[in-house]
Structure formats: structure tokens, C-alpha cells
Amino acid sequence: MGRGVLTPPPHKHPSIDGRAADPSHREGNRGAATPHRKASAVASTNTVVRPGSTKSRTSRWAPTARKLTPYAFLSPTVIVMLVLMLIPVIMVIGYSFMDNVITNKNPVFVGIDNYVEVLSDPVFRTATGNTLFFTLVSVAAHLLLGLGFAMLLNSPLVGNVTKALFRVVYILPWLFTVAIIAVLWRLMLNPNGVVNYLLISLGLTDKGIEWLSSPDTALLAVTFINIWAGYSFYMVTLLAGLQGVPADLYEAARVDGASAFQRFWNVTLPQLKPIIISMSVLDIIWTSQQFALIWMTTGGGPVNVTEMLSTYTYKLAFSRYEFSVASASAVLILLLTMVLAFFYVRHQKARD
Amino acid sequence: MTTFAQKQSPAVRTTPDGARRSPAQKPRRRPKERLAKVVIIVLLLTGAAFAAFPIIWMASSSFKPNTEIFAYPPQLITSNFSFDAYITILTDPAKVRFFINSYVVSLAVTALTLLVAILASYAFSRYEFKGKRPINMIIVSIQAVPPITLLIPFFGLMVVLGLYNTYQGLILTYLVFTLPYAIIMMTGYFNTLPKELDEAARMDGAGPLTVLWRILVPISIPGIVSVGVYTFMIAWNEYLFALTLTRTEDMRTVPIGIQLLMGQNSYEWNEMMAMSILGCIPVLILFLFFQRYFIGGMTAGAVKS
Structure with a gap:
């Protein structure tokens, strides 16, 4: 982490020499010792170590105080995360092996029954398939649209003001909350709505299509809405990435006589690859968890064609009040996501 | 501008000897x-x-x-x-209440997130300590925990703690989603600031808290603004927990309020659209004023400088 561009020059680092790293390191400089002791005495009042009284004691306690300081700074975060993350995760795993949690005061242990019930439910399998389709198509389209728009906005042929203007317009969909996006597209995709009007005017269809309530089109429609809502994130990030590609790489490729397409394929893409990978993994994680958009457009219908893992689990818990079975489903989703997160963390580490 | 054109435009650069x-x-x-x-x-x-x-x-x-x-x-x-449509919404106290709720919750979440994240990021950026890497790793992976997985235990927890259908319940919940991101981004920002700054202050006898609030925080305003704007947006837009952890209409936030308009028998489309416009105004304003910080926030995750 500490390898930012502006970290101190290397000659200040030798203090990390095998011993427990100590933030105060003024190699061989005796004069600096006093202020450091003072600093750590202040630190000790923050970490409730023990008020240093005599000089010798302060210096004996100083290393301990310094060691405890970072933990003191981290303690609010750790408390929040323990109470609101670790405990709930343990709770949901516990629930998933019980029966009648929350609704019943005395739940009984039922082993893996809930998991068997979820995994043998055909709707769960449909939901998994839908989530997979929704996620993969969305992510692929986000990437293509985002990259396309970013390349357009990075073109040297267009003026900077024009580019800034278009950039704002392209970011717009990203500024709207999913609830608003859902309502807006319900209006647009209504059988009498403006999308159908445009399609009829262009002669692409002869009567209004019930995009969100016909089993043939509902999944495509929600996927399309999600594509519209999410490409901006890629565009902005890829644009930043494009502007970071060293110009002399293109220069060199041009000297070698590479065509525009070759320059894109051999210079741009390899340079953007790390960004593309981490963004895609993040997007897969987020998109596979999408709930509000589905819930407010189709509610998972008609006849489960847009049922996702998130809506399926929500219905189990809050429509059918089968909290135990829902917990089993929630744990399965957690496991799937953890696999993805593992790849993300490993990729990020490789980039560090 | 001219150097930019020279670097980019093939028409200018095709003569290597520089002659016209x-x-x-x-x-x-x-x-x-x-x-x-x-x-x-x-x-x-x-x-x-x-x-x-x-x-x-x-x-x-x-x-x-x-x-x-x-x-x-x-x-x-x-x-x-x-x-x-706008007048109907703005004169209906029940609907104005949605906006008040959203502002209260989002502002509180933003303030708390910033406070906790700044403290944690200071530790990550300026100290070496046992467990730094694992804790950092946990914070990164927590971002991936699906909200739906936490929903059921949160529901149970909030009922037990008496926080069901309260502001506090929602605020605490949102912290889980905003903190990891805020810490990662804030740490990145602190890392770009030279350590000589705080070392100089420490030489003068300042304690770590003084260094943080008097030296680092004032020069980190751009970073703090991006984290704050992003946090506000996450809280303002949240739907799933707002839907599940509140029950009465006077506790609902804007996203749920929009859905409630839809639930009635006849759809008041114009009112729904007016409410959507009103609902996105805070985010739009933040975006227009802090566009640069905003984009910094969006790209922080994937682009590394």
C-alpha cells in the first residue's frame, strides 16, 4: 500500500531492517530523540496506555504506545465491522442450519435440509441461469460501450470543450438511482410508451410490444435497462486509463507503420488490460447482486423469467417468511461471490 | 494545446526532419x-x-x-x-417527509463515514503494524459481500436491538457499505501526501491526532470531498435495506417513496417523474459542483496512479 508515488525517498527506509517496523526513524540522530519521546507521550494518552511520568519510563513505554496507536485509530472501523459484518455473517450461516428462525422463538437444528431444499428448487436453478445471463451480457455490453465512448472522447480530432460536454451527457445515466431508472424505463417501455412509438414509426414492429410483461422479452428488457444504467462507470475509468497511456508508445507504433486498428490492438488494449480486468470483476460482483432494478420493473416475473438470485432470496424471506431457507440461499450467494472476490483481490495484489 | 496537437495529430508529425x-x-x-x-x-x-x-x-x-x-x-x-406534478408533491407533507428522511440519513452516514474512515486511513497510511495486511485484505473483500446475504440477519438484529424502523438502524447499516470503499480511497489519498509533512510536525512535538487534524486533514480536502460525495450518493440511492428495515410511511426514503407512488391503483406517472427529478437533484448538484472529485471517486477503484 505504502508504495505511492510520493512516499519518502529510499534513504529514509533502512529502519525497516527486520525488527518490528517503527515509524520513528531518524538514523543516528540523537537530537531528534526528544521530540519523538514527546510525540509518543501524547500518543499514550490517546491509547490509554499509562501516563508517562519520568523520562526513563516514557522511553520504556514509548514503543508500546507507538505500537498501539494504529490500533486505536482502527478501533472504530473494527468495531463497526465486527458488529455489522462478522456477526451478521455468522448469524446467517447459523440460520441456514436451523428451522423457523425469526418467526419461531425456539428454532431447531436441521443440518443441511435447507440447502437441499434450495438446491433442488427448480426456481433456484432458473434464477441462477437468469443471473448468469443478466450479468454476463450486462458486463460485456458495459465494457464495449464504455470503451467505445471513452475512445470517442479521447479522440484528438474533437475539441476539448465538445469532449467535456459529451462526457457530462454520457455520465448522466450513472447519476440516477436505480429506483428512478426503474420507474423511468417502465414509462418508456410501456406498450403505449415512446419506445414502442419510435419502433412503430420506423416500421420495425406493427404493434406495441409489452417489453416488461411478456416472457419472451422481459429478461432482455431488464438487461438492456441495466446496460444503459451502468456503462458510464467503465467509460469514465477507461477514459482515465486511456489518458494515462504514454504517447510515445503510439509514436513508436506509428513509426513501425502500424494501422489504427493495430495500434488499438497492440498498444491500447494491453495498456488497459489491468483496468479492464479489475473493473469487469467488480462489475460482475455488483451486477450479480442487482435487486432494486428487477424488483421495481418486473418483480422477477412474468413466470420467473427475470427471477434473479437476489429476488428469489428476498421473496423466500419476506414474501413466504421462510427465513431459514432464504438464509441457505443467501449463504450460497455469499460463497459464489467470495470466489469472485478472491480473484479480484489476487488480481489487485498482482498489480501492487 | 499546440504540444498536444503535435503529439497526437499525424498530419503534423509525418515529416521527421521538421522541414515544411x-x-x-x-x-x-x-x-x-x-x-x-x-x-x-x-x-x-x-x-x-x-x-x-x-x-x-x-x-x-x-x-x-x-x-x-x-x-x-x-x-x-x-x-x-x-x-x-411538482406542486402536488411539494405540498404533500407525507411526500416531503421522504426527502427529509433521505437527507437526514445520507448526511449522517456521510459524516460518520468520513470520521471513521479518516482515522482508519491514517493508521493504514502512516503506520506499520502487525495485522495490517490481513485487516486491509478483509476491508477490500468486505466490499464484495452481497447485500442480500446481510439482509436477513440485519432484519433480525435490528428488531432485537430496537432499531427497526429508525434512522439509527438505517445509518448503521449504510456504514457497512460505505466504510470499506471510503477507507481504501482515503488511504490512497493520504499515501500521495509526503510523510515529511507529519514528521516535521512531530519534531515540533505534535501528537498523532494533532498531526492528523491540523496537518493532513486540511490538505486532504479534495480527497475528503470525493469520498464524501460518493458516500452521500451510495446512501441517497440505497434501496434494499431502506425497503426492508423501515415499515411506516413516515420513515421511508425517496427511492421507496417513488415506489409507493407506483403501488397505488392508478399510476400518477407525471408525479412519479416529478419526484424522480426532485430525487436526483442533490446528486446532480453534487456532480456539477464537484465533477472533478466525482470522477476521481469513480476511477479510484480501478485506476492506479
């Missing part, structure tokens, strides 16, 4: 370049229509009487243009 020998080439290149420019502009406009038309339609519908929403043929600007 290009007149012979220029006429050949120019039309090609002009064609490319036309193609790019056309593509840009198509993209803009794709991105903006739904939003223009939302605005346009919010000014229509509800009977004209599905008029045939559709009209972008109706002759019966009116602010009625």
Missing part, C-alpha cells in the same frame, strides 16, 4: 481526417441520444398532465405544460 515539406501530403490527409471527424461526431451524437433521451423524456413527462402521458403521437413539449 508536407504541402504535398496535406491535401491527401485532410479529407481523410475530415471524414474521420464527421464519423466521430455522428457517433458521439448517437451515443448522446442513447444516454440522454430517457432523461429528457423523464423531464418532459413531469411537466405533462397525467392524461397526456401516453398521448399519440407522443409530444416532447406539451401545450398543457405545467408544474402541477
Whole structure:
């Protein structure tokens, strides 16, 4: 982490020499010792170590105080995360092996029954398939649209003001909350709505299509809405990435006589690859968890064609009040996501 | 501007010796370049229509009487243009309440997140300590925990703690989603600040808290603004937990309020669109004022400098 561009020059680092790293390191400089002791005495009042009284004691306690300081700074975060993350995760795993949690005061242990019930439910399998389709198509389209728009906005042929203007317009969909996006597209995709009007005017269809309530089109429609809502994130990030590609790489490729397409394929893409990978993994994680958009457009219908893992689990818990079975489903989703997160963390580490 | 053009434009750079020998080439290149420019502009406009038309339609519908929403043929600007839908919403205390709730929750979440994240990021950026890497790793992976997994235990927990259907319950919940991101981004920002700054202050006898609040925080305002804006947006837009952890209409936030309008028998489309416009105004304003920070926030996750 500490390898930012502006970290101190290397000659200040030798203090990390095998011993427990100590933030105060003024190699061989005796004069600096006093202020450091003072600093750590202040630190000790923050970490409730023990008020240093005599000089010798302060210096004996100083290393301990310094060691405890970072933990003191981290303690609010750790408390929040323990109470609101670790405990709930343990709770949901516990629930998933019980029966009648929350609704019943005395739940009984039922082993893996809930998991068997979820995994043998055909709707769960449909939901998994839908989530997979929704996620993969969305992510692929986000990437293509985002990259396309970013390349357009990075073109040297267009003026900077024009580019800034278009950039704002392209970011717009990203500024709207999913609830608003859902309502807006319900209006647009209504059988009498403006999308159908445009399609009829262009002669692409002869009567209004019930995009969100016909089993043939509902999944495509929600996927399309999600594509519209999410490409901006890629565009902005890829644009930043494009502007970071060293110009002399293109220069060199041009000297070698590479065509525009070759320059894109051999210079741009390899340079953007790390960004593309981490963004895609993040997007897969987020998109596979999408709930509000589905819930407010189709509610998972008609006849489960847009049922996702998130809506399926929500219905189990809050429509059918089968909290135990829902917990089993929630744990399965957690496991799937953890696999993805593992790849993300490993990729990020490789980039560090 | 000129250096930029020299680096990028092939027309200028094709003569390596720098002599103005290009007149012979220029006429050949120019039309090609002009064609490319036309193609790019056309593509840009198509993209803009794709991105903006739904939003223009939302605005346009919010000014229509509800009977004209599905008029045939559709009209972008109706002759019966009116602010009625906005007036209906802004004069209904129950609906104004949604906005108040959203502001209270989002502002509290933003303030708390910033406070806790700044403290944690200071430790990550300026100290070496046992467990730093594992804790950092946990914070990164927590971002991936699906909200739906936490929903059921949170529901149980909030009922037990008596926080069901309260502001505090929602605020605490949102912290889980905003903190990891805020810490990662804030740590990244602190890492860009030279350590000599705080070392100098420490030489003068300042304690770590003093260094943090007097030295680091004042020069980190841009970073703090990006984290704050992003945090506000996450809280303002949250839907799933707001839906599940509140029950009475006076505790609902804007996203749920929009859905409640939809739940009634006849759809008041114009009111729904007006409420959507009102609901996105805070985010739009934040975006327009802090565009640079905003984009910094969006790219922080994936682009590393």
C-alpha cells in the first residue's frame, strides 16, 4: 500500500531492517530523540496506555504506545465491522442450519435440509441461469460501450470543450438511482410508451410490444435497462486509463507503420488490460447482486423469467417468511461471490 | 494545446526532419481526417441520444398532465405544460417527509463515514503494524459481500436491538457499505501526501491526532470531498435495506417513496417523474459542483496512479 508515488525517498527506509517496523526513524540522530519521546507521550494518552511520568519510563513505554496507536485509530472501523459484518455473517450461516428462525422463538437444528431444499428448487436453478445471463451480457455490453465512448472522447480530432460536454451527457445515466431508472424505463417501455412509438414509426414492429410483461422479452428488457444504467462507470475509468497511456508508445507504433486498428490492438488494449480486468470483476460482483432494478420493473416475473438470485432470496424471506431457507440461499450467494472476490483481490495484489 | 496537437495529430508529425515539406501530403490527409471527424461526431451524437433521451423524456413527462402521458403521437413539449406534478408533491407533507428522511440519513452516514474512515486511513497510511495486511485484505473483500446475504440477519438484529424502523438502524447499516470503499480511497489519498509533512510536525512535538487534524486533514480536502460525495450518493440511492428495515410511511426514503407512488391503483406517472427529478437533484448538484472529485471517486477503484 505504502508504495505511492510520493512516499519518502529510499534513504529514509533502512529502519525497516527486520525488527518490528517503527515509524520513528531518524538514523543516528540523537537530537531528534526528544521530540519523538514527546510525540509518543501524547500518543499514550490517546491509547490509554499509562501516563508517562519520568523520562526513563516514557522511553520504556514509548514503543508500546507507538505500537498501539494504529490500533486505536482502527478501533472504530473494527468495531463497526465486527458488529455489522462478522456477526451478521455468522448469524446467517447459523440460520441456514436451523428451522423457523425469526418467526419461531425456539428454532431447531436441521443440518443441511435447507440447502437441499434450495438446491433442488427448480426456481433456484432458473434464477441462477437468469443471473448468469443478466450479468454476463450486462458486463460485456458495459465494457464495449464504455470503451467505445471513452475512445470517442479521447479522440484528438474533437475539441476539448465538445469532449467535456459529451462526457457530462454520457455520465448522466450513472447519476440516477436505480429506483428512478426503474420507474423511468417502465414509462418508456410501456406498450403505449415512446419506445414502442419510435419502433412503430420506423416500421420495425406493427404493434406495441409489452417489453416488461411478456416472457419472451422481459429478461432482455431488464438487461438492456441495466446496460444503459451502468456503462458510464467503465467509460469514465477507461477514459482515465486511456489518458494515462504514454504517447510515445503510439509514436513508436506509428513509426513501425502500424494501422489504427493495430495500434488499438497492440498498444491500447494491453495498456488497459489491468483496468479492464479489475473493473469487469467488480462489475460482475455488483451486477450479480442487482435487486432494486428487477424488483421495481418486473418483480422477477412474468413466470420467473427475470427471477434473479437476489429476488428469489428476498421473496423466500419476506414474501413466504421462510427465513431459514432464504438464509441457505443467501449463504450460497455469499460463497459464489467470495470466489469472485478472491480473484479480484489476487488480481489487485498482482498489480501492487 | 499546440504540444498536444503535435503529439497526437499525424498530419503534423509525418515529416521527421521538421522541414515544411508536407504541402504535398496535406491535401491527401485532410479529407481523410475530415471524414474521420464527421464519423466521430455522428457517433458521439448517437451515443448522446442513447444516454440522454430517457432523461429528457423523464423531464418532459413531469411537466405533462397525467392524461397526456401516453398521448399519440407522443409530444416532447406539451401545450398543457405545467408544474402541477411538482406542486402536488411539494405540498404533500407525507411526500416531503421522504426527502427529509433521505437527507437526514445520507448526511449522517456521510459524516460518520468520513470520521471513521479518516482515522482508519491514517493508521493504514502512516503506520506499520502487525495485522495490517490481513485487516486491509478483509476491508477490500468486505466490499464484495452481497447485500442480500446481510439482509436477513440485519432484519433480525435490528428488531432485537430496537432499531427497526429508525434512522439509527438505517445509518448503521449504510456504514457497512460505505466504510470499506471510503477507507481504501482515503488511504490512497493520504499515501500521495509526503510523510515529511507529519514528521516535521512531530519534531515540533505534535501528537498523532494533532498531526492528523491540523496537518493532513486540511490538505486532504479534495480527497475528503470525493469520498464524501460518493458516500452521500451510495446512501441517497440505497434501496434494499431502506425497503426492508423501515415499515411506516413516515420513515421511508425517496427511492421507496417513488415506489409507493407506483403501488397505488392508478399510476400518477407525471408525479412519479416529478419526484424522480426532485430525487436526483442533490446528486446532480453534487456532480456539477464537484465533477472533478466525482470522477476521481469513480476511477479510484480501478485506476492506479
